[in-house]
Each structure stands twice: as structure tokens, then as C-alpha cells.
Amino acid sequence: MIGDSQDLTYFTKDWLLLQFSDKRTESETRYQEFVRKGIKGESPWKKVKGQLYLGEENFIDKIKELIKSQETLQEIPRMQRYITKPSSLEEIFKQ
Template sequence: MVEKAREWKWSSYRATAGLDEAPSFLTTDWILGQFADEKGKAQRLYRRFVAKWVGRSPWEDFKGQIYLGSERFIASIPKPKARLSEVPRRQRLLNRPSLKKIFAESKTRDEGIFNAYRDYGYTMKEIAEHLGVHYATVSRRLRRAEQGRITRS
């Protein structure tokens, strides 16, 4: 990728920002009209708007691979009535509690590991990173839980 939007050869940024003439197939009036009525001012505001978001990827804010919005918005999404195995796991588990909350509400660390993995679909890697341990440690704890050595709440 590039450091600055104006460096991306295939982007409409340069034309929209007033750095180049717009090709015949590109209409910039609508987008610029969202910033100001006067074209020069709109272009300056557009450049400022784009610069504000440089280096910040909207992909980081996606929840469950399909939703982009605040925590309040995500919480308002209805939970599915039936388990749909063809829906990717991360999408099915959108409204699961955070690992921090799961461990705070668990009586023991092992119980938290078991609950996070079995009930809420967290991966061993995610749990291990949260706890600051190797994923093999999480795997051993889960195996111990499966053998009935811990009790769940």
C-alpha cells in the first residue's frame, strides 16, 4: 500500500481533492457537496477528512466479521433463534461476553478457560493471549476439564 492517499495511482482521491483533473468517467461533485458548497473549500475539507483516517483501518472495528458499529449497536442485534452450522463461528458468536468478563465471573482460571472455549467459542490462541500463556497450556487445561477434573458453575 502507500503512505498517503494521493500516492495511490488507482484512487479517485487526487481528482476529488483537486490535485489532478478528474477523468471523464469520474464525477466528484456529489462527494464534494457533502463537505461544502464552494468547490475549493470542499476539496480542502475532503483532504482533511481523508488525512484524519490515514493509518486507521475500518477492518479493525468489525465485529463478528460482518458488523461495523458501536457496542450499543452490536448489542441491539437480535440473537439467532436456531444454531446455523453453515454460518461462520465468528458471526454466530457476535454477542459473546469478553474474555475479561468470562474470567471475572468464573470461580477458577480453569473454569474460565473451559467456559470461554466450550460455551463462547473462543479459540485456544485467543484464550492463551488473554492469559499470557502458551496455547498448549490452554489445551492441557481443557483436556483436564474434559476428563472431569474441574467442575463448572
């Protein structure tokens, strides 16, 4: 994203870097820091719910409401259909 390599049309490099700063060199530095922190950080895959959903609790709650009526659809894998069901004993007893 920030090297001297040839620009690839399928990357939106300018848009991505603008998320970090309006100034090109500053945005590149902040992007590099962001990537380095992510490399050392915990994997986001551990927080995926129902095999598909990744986000804050309020987002997950909205998704649960949207798919609640879809639990009978056989085309959707069971893990994804039943995200509204508690997934652990802790979660069951918390309620």
C-alpha cells in the same frame, strides 16, 4: 475524487463532496484533510466485530439482537453467528 482526471461513472463524486461542504473548493479541501487524517489514524479494521460488523456500540447491540435467533444457521460462519457471545475474559467478568 478531487483531481482533474476523467470522471468515472461508478463514483458519486458530487454526493461525496457535498458531505463536506456546499461549496466545491471548500468541500475538496475538507475532503483532502479527512483523507490525510485517515491515513495517519488507526486502522478501522481493528474495531470490526464478528468478522463483519463495524459501528458504534448501539449499532452493534442492534445487530446482536437481530442475529440472536440465527445462531443455529450453519450457513453463517461461527464467528459471525456468535457475535453475541463474550469474546474475552474481560468481557465475561465485566458482565
